[in-house]
Amino acid sequence: MIQHQGTVVNALADIETVTPRLLVDAMLGRLAKWLRLVGYDAVYWRDGSDEALIQAARADARLIVTRDHQLAGRRGVAAILIAAETLDAQIAEARAALGGDPQPFTRCPECNSVLAELSRADARDLVPPYVWHTQTQFRRCPECSRAYWKGTHWLAMAAKVEG
Numbered sequence: 447m448i449q450h451q452g453t454v455v456n457a458l459a460d461i462e463t464v465t466p467r468l469l470v471d472a473m474l475g476r477l478a479k480w481l482r483l484v485g486y487d488a489v490y491w492r493d494g495s496d497e498a499l500i501q502a503a504r505a506d507a508r509l510i511v512t513r514d515h516q517l518a519g520r521r522g523v524a525a526i527l528i529a530a531e532t533l534d535a536q537i538a539e540a541r542a543a544l545g546g547d548p549q550p551f552t553r554c555p556e557c558n559s560v561l562a563e564l565s566r567a568d569a570r571d572l573v574p575p576y577v578w579h580t581q582t583q584f585r586r587c588p589e590c591s592r593a594y595w596k597g598t599h600w601l602a603m604a605a606k607v608e609g
């Protein structure tokens with residue numbers, strides 16, 4: 447039993463020393479997307495038992511982000527509880543609790559993959575003309591192939607989250 451507790455404490459310490467990797471519980475899909483926009487590695491847990499979720503989080507050293515009081519309060523479970531109803535308030539709660547140093551414009555908000563650089567020349571056929579003419583920084587998701595640019599979308603997000 448003592449050995450088991452020691453293992454749990456070590457896992458928690460590991461999570462707290464770096465920008466936490468997250469496993470976002472069902473019903474927080476919009477928050478998961480926003481967490482990716484600001485740069486957190488946030489896997490979205492669509493369905494499955496609490497036990498399966500806890501096992502998945504442990505196996506991948508992820509901090510659970512949940513609205514479930516019972517789940518967040520379970521002994522040995524590394525989790526933060528999101529109590530707010532609105533997205534804005536949920537973002538504020540998450541920002542206060544998570545810490546770390548996430549880098550915006552690094553994760554695909556749709557699928558959580560790490561974005562790859564996309565040259566301006568290569569972006570020409572992938573983004574709307576007005577975007578190509580007005581933007582300079584482009585990235586592309588290697589998994590879902592979506593193209594992104596560091597324009598008003600990301601800037602509005604950053605202002606909202608940090609303000």
Ligand SMILES: [Zn+2]
Binds near residue numbers: 558
């Ligand atoms: Zn993607």
